[in-house]
Structures are given as structure tokens and as C-alpha cells.
Amino acid sequence: MKRRTQNHEAALSGALIRRPIQRSFAIFLLPTFAAFCIGFIYPFLQGVYLSFCKFTTTSNANWIGLGNYIKAFSDKSFMHAFQYTALFAIVSLIVINVLAFAVAYALTRGIKGSNSFRTVFFMPNLIGGIVLGYIWSMIFGGILSRFGTSIVLSTAYGYWGLIILMAWQQIGYMMIIYIAGLQSVPGDMIEAAKIDGANGWHMLWHITIPTIMPAITICTFLTLTNSFKLFDQNLVLNGGQPFIFMADGTVIRSTEMLALNIYNTFYLNANSRGIGQAKAVLFFVLVASIALIQFSATRRKEIQQ
Amino acid sequence: MKKLFALILIAMLAFACFACTPATQAPATEEPVAEAPVAAEQPAAEAPVAAGKVYYLNFKPEADSAWQTLAAQYTALTGVPVTIVTAASGTYSETLTAEMDKGAAAPTLFQCGNKAGLDTWGDFCYDFTGTEVYAQQTTDDFNLFKETGEVACLGYCYECYGIIVNTALLEQAGHSLSGITDFASLKAVAEDIHSRAAELGFDAFTSSGMDGSSSWRFSGHLANMPLFYEFRDDGVTEQPATITGKYLENYKNIWDLYINNSATDPTQLASATGDQAQAEFGEGKAVFFQNGSWEYANLTTKFGMSPDNLAMIPIYCGVEGESNAAVSAGTENMWAVNSQAAPENIQATLDFLNWVVTSDEGTTMMAEQFGPIPFKAAKASANVFFNDANEQLAAGKYVVTWAFNFTPNVDNWRAGVVAALTQYSAGATWDDVVTAFVAGWATQYAAQ
Numbered sequence: 001m002k003r004r005t006q007n008h009e010a011a012l013s014g015a016l017i018r019r020p021i022q023r024s025f026a027i028f029l030l031p032t033f034a035a036f037c038i039g040f041i042y043p044f045l046q047g048v049y050l051s052f053c054k055f056t057t058t059s060n061a062n063w064i065g066l067g068n069y070i071k072a073f074s075d076k077s078f079m080h081a082f083q084y085t086a087l088f089a090i091v092s093l094i095v096i097n098v099l100a101f102a103v104a105y106a107l108t109r110g111i112k113g114s115n116s117f118r119t120v121f122f123m124p125n126l127i128g129g130i131v132l133g134y135i136w137s138m139i140f141g142g143i144l145s146r147f148g149t150s151i152v153l154s155t156a157y158g159y160w161g162l163i164i165l166m167a168w169q170q171i172g173y174m175m176i177i178y179i180a181g182l183q184s185v186p187g188d189m190i191e192a193a194k195i196d197g198a199n200g201w202h203m204l205w206h207i208t209i210p211t212i213m214p215a216i217t218i219c220t221f222l223t224l225t226n227s228f229k230l231f232d233q234n235l236v237l238n239g240g241q242p243f244i245f246m247a248d249g250t251v252i253r254s255t256e257m258l259a260l261n262i263y264n265t266f267y268l269n270a271n272s273r274g275i276g277q278a279k280a281v282l283f284f285v286l287v288a289s290i291a292l293i294q295f296s297a298t299r300r301k302e303i304q305q
Numbered sequence: 306m307k308k309l310f311a312l313i314l315i316a317m318l319a320f321a322c323f324a325c326t327p328a329t330q331a332p333a334t335e336e337p338v339a340e341a342p343v344a345a346e347q348p349a350a351e352a353p354v355a356a357g358k359v360y361y362l363n364f365k366p367e368a369d370s371a372w373q374t375l376a377a378q379y380t381a382l383t384g385v386p387v388t389i390v391t392a393a394s395g396t397y398s399e400t401l402t403a404e405m406d407k408g409a410a411a412p413t414l415f416q417c418g419n420k421a422g423l424d425t426w427g428d429f430c431y432d433f434t435g436t437e438v439y440a441q442q443t444t445d446d447f448n449l450f451k452e453t454g455e456v457a458c459l460g461y462c463y464e465c466y467g468i469i470v471n472t473a474l475l476e477q478a479g480h481s482l483s484g485i486t487d488f489a490s491l492k493a494v495a496e497d498i499h500s501r502a503a504e505l506g507f508d509a510f511t512s513s514g515m516d517g518s519s520s521w522r523f524s525g526h527l528a529n530m531p532l533f534y535e536f537r538d539d540g541v542t543e544q545p546a547t548i549t550g551k552y553l554e555n556y557k558n559i560w561d562l563y564i565n566n567s568a569t570d571p572t573q574l575a576s577a578t579g580d581q582a583q584a585e586f587g588e589g590k591a592v593f594f595q596n597g598s599w600e601y602a603n604l605t606t607k608f609g610m611s612p613d614n615l616a617m618i619p620i621y622c623g624v625e626g627e628s629n630a631a632v633s634a635g636t637e638n639m640w641a642v643n644s645q646a647a648p649e650n651i652q653a654t655l656d657f658l659n660w661v662v663t664s665d666e667g668t669t670m671m672a673e674q675f676g677p678i679p680f681k682a683a684k685a686s687a688n689v690f691f692n693d694a695n696e697q698l699a700a701g702k703y704v705v706t707w708a709f710n711f712t713p714n715v716d717n718w719r720a721g722v723v724a725a726l727t728q729y730s731a732g733a734t735w736d737d738v739v740t741a742f743v744a745g746w747a748t749q750y751a752a753q
Contacts, residue, residue: 056425057406141576150575152515152724153731239517243724245740250748251721267398269714269753270425 051278056270068278072265078279080252081261082286088159088257089227092166096223097216100171104178105204118179122172129169133236136165140237152241158255165233170226174219181215182208210301217298224294228287231259240264258283357653359387362404362412364397365638367599368674375670379660385653395517398425398716405429405643413646413654417458418637419710420544423449424753430457431642431651438658441680447636458639461662462675465617465694466526466597467632469604473614474507474592482616488555488623492562498592499566510562511585511594512569514577515727522579522595523560523726524719525709528742529633530622531556532708544711546750550743555622557735564730567591571730584608595620598676598690617690619697619705631697632690635707638675714749721745 046058051068053061072078103121107114124132140151140161151157185208193207209216234240240253240260256264262283266276363372369391376387390412392400397416405411405426417426433439433448433456442448447460468491472482478501480494495509502508513523531552535541538551564571568590586594587608594600598617604610619630642654661667662680672684676691686692698704712718718741725741 056428057402059406059408060428137576145573145576148570148572149731150572150727152575152727239720241724242728243721243737243741245721245725245737245744247740248744248748251717251724251741251745253724264717267402268717269421271753 047277048281051274051281053277054271054274056273064274068274069282071275072278072282075265075275075279076246076250077252077256078258078261078265080254081256081258084159084255085228085230085257088162088230089224092163092170092227093220093223095163095167096170096174097219099167100174100219101178103171104175104182105208107175108179108182118176121175124169124171125173127169129232130236132165132169133233136161136168136233137237152238155242155254158238158241161237162230162233162255165237166227166230169233170223174223177215177219178212181212185211213298213302217295217302220298221291221295225287225291228283228290229259230257231263234260235263258286357385357413357647357649357651359385359414359650359654359657360410360412361387361389361414361654362397362401362416363389363391364416364418365599366391366394367603371670371674375661375666378666379657383656383660385657387657401426409647411643411646413643413650414658415641415643416639417449417641418639419449419712419715421713421715423451423457426641427451427457429641429643429645430455431644432456433459433642436655436659438655438662441659441662441682443679443681443683447639447679449639458641459658460636460639460679462638462671462678463634463636464598464638464676465632465634465690467595467617467619467690469586469594469596469600469690470616470618471586471589471592471594471610471614472616473611474505474589478505478507478592482618485618485621486628488558488562488621488627491618491621495562495566495593502568507590507592508568509566509592510564511582511591512567512577513560513563513574513595513730514569514579514582515574515723515730516576516578519577519579519582520723520726521719524722526597526633527559527595527620528556528719528722529705529707529709530559530620530624531742532711533633533705534624536708536711541708541711544713544750547747548743550739552622552624553739553742555624556742557738559620559622560726560729563595572732574730575727598688598694601676601688601690602674612687612689615689617693629702631702631704632694633705633707634694635710637707637710712749713746713753717752718745718749 050058050061052063052065053068054064055061107117107121111117127135137151140157144150144157149157151161189207189211190203193203198206234255234257238255240256242254244252244254246252253261253264258279262276262279265279266273268276359376361372361376363369369389372389372391376389379385379387390404401412401415405415415426415429417423417430423430430451439456439459442459447463448456449458449460451457470482470485475482475494478494478498480497485491485494498505498507498509512519514520515523531550532548534552534555535548535550536545539545564574568585569577582594583596583600583603585591587604587610601612601615604615605612617632619627619632621627621630640658642651642658644651646654661671662678663682668678668680668682668684671678671680672686676686676688677683709715721741722738722745725737729735729738
């Protein structure tokens with residue numbers, strides 16, 4: 001068996017086979033690379049360029065310099081949206097990951113029907129954000145109307161409503177990743193720990209969690225970025241309501257998250273599109289840096305087996 | 306298994322290749338024909354060869370099927386492909402922004418109906434001066450002009466709105482239409498009906514839902530009442546930087562009347578929809594329904610109401626002299642031709658418009674869908690709401706014009722008013738409505 005693999009490797013690295021592959025790398029690489037450029041690199045650069053412009057449609061932009069960024073920074077609603085989003089991201093990060101891990105842990109204990117449970121828990125993920133938002137706005141509406149209120153009438157309801165919605169949607173997905181991680185914990189390590197007298201709690205803290213650290217890294221990364229990028233659910237569930245009316249006429253949409261704030265700015269009027277675009281660039285920098293910090297922080301905790 | 310996998314990969318690669326081909330080479334996949342099945346039909350063999358094409362981004366979902374039929378007729382007749390795409394309700398400006406960026410595949414005809422629209426899309430508006438379709442118009446009252454005097458947008462219909470009354474139910478409750486002449490009499494009738502709702506089996510007003518499908522009736526149309534009277538007093542003829550909210554007390558009067566004399570509890574309004582209100586009225590569960598002439602087709606066909614039982618009265622809100630008011634009339638329905646489209650497409654679009662307002666098919670459809678249109682060949686409309694409006698005008702009453710067309714950042718300003726009204730209806734104070742209305746106006750004006 002081992003011999004055959006070696007033969008394979010030898011054949012693959014042989015010049016006869018390698019050279020044609022090397023020569024035709026473009027066939028393999030270019031289509032995807034082109035798609036990546038057209039679908040990602042170009043729009044990204046164009047987006048950055050537009051953030052320095054005044055424009056109605058993206059094809060007729062006029063360069064105006066830093067004006068959009070100044071306006072974006074002086075916009076109170078943007079700062080409010082940032083704080084609100086950060087608060088949302090932290091809480092949803094904890095709630096989703098703790099619950100997803102707990103469910104994954106329970107479902108790897110060999111309970112009867114584990115597979116059907118996994119399927120059911122995973123299913124909310126298959127529903128799109130807008131539909132999900134409508135479903136939950138009906139559920140919340142149905143419950144809250146019995147108490148003479150509504151999700152759009154209270155910042156707190158809106159906040160927890162979004163957390164519940166996101167948890168419902170994402171726990172199943174994170175659970176699958178955690179299950180994969182939990183299944184890769186080596187049996188001999190657990191056995192050795194048991195022989196050494198470790199109890200369940202010890203094993204969880206000193207064996208399981210360190211071993212599945214890669215899964216934790218990826219799950220925290222996903223929940224964090226998903227929370228920051230949240231848009232559809234926010235738009236449909238409460239659309240930023242209730243509003244806070246400042247004395248000077250400024251309106252703060254109390255449950256408006258960053259992405260929705262950018263969207264609302266963009267479509268405000270013909271002069272605001274560049275501001276929305278500038279906010280979007282700031283948003284990208286923010287999400288990317290937070291994600292990178294988180295990534296390197298949890299990465300450091302990963303252990304080599 | 307591996308072979309299957311390889312096949313799938315190849316298929317994906319091929320897809321990626323095609324997806325990357327620029328739009329000009331593969332227009333079939335780029336054009337939104339999927340949403341407009343009739344437009345995809347091939348012209349009949351004997352039809353002449355078309356030089357240009359028409360792409361209309363329609364703004365009224367309720368008129369979509371009528372437009373599709375008309376477009377198909379035109380294509381069969383002339384061979385000019387006409388694509389009609391309708392933006393989903395409430396997303397017109399987003400759809401337009403995206404579609405306008407499509408270069409050669411951008412709409413040749415779009416909707417641009419108020420000051421804010423002209424500010425945004427003015428550079429894209431073709432000057433109608435000297436065109437055949439403009440020559441067909443009977444009045445300039447509904448058009449929008451640029452500062453340079455160019456005819457930027459053609460008002461193709463006008464609408465009226467007020468309080469739609471089910472006269473049969475009103476009489477059943479022991480009242481008559483002629484008895485309602487001002488806010489006091491409207492209030493007396495509404496409160497009487499509401500107090501006897503259980504016995505009568507219907508209530509006074511339909512629900513005043515704050516869902517997006519319904520809230521525009523109040524943040525747009527109802528809010529026009531205080532704006533109109535304020536602007537009339539102050540002689541305002543262009544967008545003011547600030548407003549005083551002098552008549553907001555009247556706005557509160559009528560809003561309170563709506564929400565307190567309906568089967569729906571005010572605290573439930575946050576999520577109540579437009580369909581809900583329409584059904585309440587259509588099924589005879591309420592006597593009064595604030596809405597406009599465009600509801601006529603729905604009420605008479607979908608709900609089978611008899612035109613004889615329908616009438617429209619002005620929105621009375623307690624302003625002095627309002628017994629002399631007619632219903633509110635104006636328009637946000639304006640055509641603009643994309644000046645950046647190819648010349649042959651501009652010409653094709655102008656020809657299409659001219660056909661719409663002169664041909665038998667076109668004018669019939671326009672009369673059915675939009676009522677009386679301001680064009681020479683207009684057909685009479687069966688719409689009782691317009692007939693009511695015309696009678697009131699003939700009787701010398703004054704028209705409540707559409708003052709809300711001056712609203713700065715209209716979507717944002719209205720969103721603020723809706724949020725404040727929602728909170729007020731659920732028990733918060735009226736102060737926020739005033740702030741959203743007055744201070745919100747100044748803020749949005751400054752943010753333009």
C-alpha cells in the first residue's frame with residue numbers, strides 16, 4: 001500500500017507528467033481567477049474609488065476627495081449603529097457559540113436519533129435571511145400583540161429579537177463544525193485522562209476544548225463577522241425602529257445596525273451615495289481588522305497534536 | 306463517483322467562463338426578460354423590423370399586467386421589443402439605481418415623480434420639448450420642469466385621494482353622505498358607528514396599519530393636509546427649508562379619529578398591512594377607508610363592490626373653511642425618458658409613449674388603469690372617484706394639491722413620521738410626531 005503511494009508520488013513529480021500540467025496551469029487557474037477579479041477585486045477597488053466621489057450611478061462619478069469620510073464620521077447615527085452592532089456582535093458571539101457547543105456536545109454522546117436532531121438543528125440555516133426575518137416578525141408580532149406592544153416599539157425587544165433570530169439561524173451551522181471537531185478528539189487521549197483520574201469537567205476543559213480549538217477559531221470568526229455584516233434580518237425584523245427623535249431633528253434609528261445604516265445612507269438622496277460608500281469602506285476596514293485580531297488571538301491557543 | 310465529481314467541476318468552470326463574459330456579448334442573460342414573459346415573445350413574421358427597443362421600469366405593481374399586455378400588443382403591431390419590468394413595491398429607487406447602471410441595457414423609460422426624484426435623476430431626463438407625445442398633452446400642470454425650462458418629466462395621469470366611503474353601509478347605519486361636510490360631522494358619524502359596531506356588524510374606519518404596505522397613506526397622503534394648509538397660508542411655491550407645523554393639531558385630530566374608531570386596537574397597528582385595510586373595506590367591515598382613485602379597480606373587481614356604493618369625500622381635519630374643499634388631486638406618476646440611452650432607443654420609447662396616449666388600445670388601458678389622463682385622446686373613465694372629484698370641482702370647491710411633493714429626502718422624512726406615529730399609537734406622546742414632522746423636515750432639507 002505504502003509502496004503504491006510512493007509510486008504515485010514519483011510519477012506525479014516526474015517531468016513527463018509535471019511539465020504538461022505546469023504548462024497548462026492557466027486553464028485551471030484563469031477562469032476562477034477571472035471570476036474572482038470581476039466579482040471581487042474590481043468591485044472592491046471601484047468601491048474604494050467611489051467613496052471619494054459624488055455619484056448617482058456608479059458609471060458617472062465625480063472625484064471630490066475626503067468630503068464623504070468627514071461626513072460619515074460626523075454622522076451621529078453611524079456612531080450609534082456602530083455601538084449597537086458591537087454590542088450585538090459580542091452577545092450573539094457568546095450566545096451562539098456556547099449553545100452550539102452545548103448542542104454539539106450533547107449530540108456526540110451517542111443519544112438515540114442524533115442524526116435526526118442534527119438535521120433539524122441545521123435546517124434554519126437553509127432559510128434565507130429575508131424569509132427568516134418575516135417568519136420571526138410574525139412570531140414576535142403574534143406574541144407581543146397579546147401584550148399590546150410590538151417589536152418595532154422597543155429597542156430592547158428589537159435587540160433581543162435579533163439575537164434570538166440569529167441564534168436560531170446560526171446555532172445549527174456552528175453545531176456541525178463543533179461536532180466535526182469533537183469527533184476528532186482522539187479516543188486514547190480521553191482514555192488516558194480517565195485512567196489518570198480526570199472527571200468530566202476536567203476532560204472538557206483540559207482535553208476537549210484545547211483539542212477542538214481550530215473549530216472554536218472558525219466558529220467565533222464566522223459568528224463575529226456574520227453579526228457585523230447582518231443586514232436582511234435587521235431590515236425585515238424592525239428596519240431600525242423605534243426611532244429616537246433628537247431635539248435638532250436628527251433621527252437615530254435605535255435598532256439600526258451598520259450594514260442597514262450604510263444602505264439607508266446610500267439611498268437617502270443623490271448626494272448621499274458617496275457618504276454611504278465611504279461608510280462601507282470604513283465598515284470593511286473595521287470588520288477585517290476585528291476578524292484578523294480575533295483570528296490571531298484564537299489561533300495562538302490552538303495546539304498541535 | 307470521481308467521474309461525476311469531475312463532470313460537476315467542468316460544468317462549474319464552464320459556468321464561470323460564461324458568467325464572466327461581458328454583458329454586451331451575452332445580453333440574453335443580462336436583460337431582465339425573465340420578469341417580463343410577454344416581452345420575450347418574438348414579433349410576428351410580417352411585423353416590420355424594429356430599429357430601437359423600449360425598456361420601461363414600471364413603478365406600479367397593480368398596473369403591471371396591463372402594461373405587459375399593452376407592450377405585447379405594441380410589439381405585435383410594430384415589431385419593437387418592449388420590456389416592462391416592475392420594481393417590487395417600495396423598492397423603486399433602489400431598483401432604478403441598479404438598473405440605470407447597466408449602460409446599454411438600462412431602462413429607456415422610467416418614473417421620476419417629485420422634486421427629490423428630479424434632483425437625483427435630472428441629468429438622466431430627456432427634454433420632451435418638441436416631441437409628439439408632449440404635443441398630445443392637454444396641460445402642463447402635472448409636469449416637472451428643470452430650472453432651465455426643459456420638460457423633464459411628463460405627468461401621464463393624475464390621481465385623487467380622500468376618504469372612500471361605502472355609502473350602502475353608511476345608510477344602513479342611518480347616516481347620509483350629504484350629512485358629512487366637515488370634521489365635526491365626520492367625527493360625529495364615525496363615533497356613532499364605532500359605538501354601535503357590535504350591533505351593526507361593521508366599524509367606522511379600516512385599520513390604519515403602519516406596515517410599509519400601508520403607512521404611506523398617512524406619512525404621505527394624510528401628512529399632505531397640514532402641509533397643504535401651511536403652504537397655502539404662507540404662499541409657498543417651492544421647497545421650503547423649514548416648516549412650522551402650524552396645522553399639526555389637525556393632523557392629530559384626524560389621526561385620533563382614525564385609530565380610535567376602528568375595529569383594530571391602536572396598539573396593534575405597528576404590523577397591520579395595507580391588504581388588511583383593503584380587505585376590511587372590500588368585505589364590508591368598515592365604512593371609511595382613506596385611499597385613492599387607484600383603488601377603484603381592486604374594489605370593484607377583486608371585491609366585487611358596486612360602483613354605486615362607492616364615493617370619495619375630502620379628508621376633513623378641522624381646518625376653517627374645509628367644507629369648500631374637494632378631494633386631493635395631483636400626481637407622482639411621471640414618465641422620464643433616459644437621455645443617456647441610445648438615440649434609436651430614445652426614439653423608439655417616444656414613439657411607444659405616443660402610441661400609448663393616442664391609440665385605441667393605449668388610451669383604453671390608461672383609462673382603465675389610471676382614470677382620466679391629461680392627453681387629447683383620453684377616454685372617459687368609469688372610475689367613480691374621479692367623477693366625484695370632477696363634481697366637487699364643478700361645484701367650485703378648491704383642490705387640495707400635493708404639497709408633499711416638496712418633501713426633502715422624502716423616504717427618510719416619511720420613515721421618521723411613520724416611526725413616530727407608530728410609537729404614538731401605541732401610547733407614546735405626540736411630541737415625537739411633531740419633532741419628526743417639523744425638525745425632521747429641516748434636518749432632511751439640510752442633508753440634501
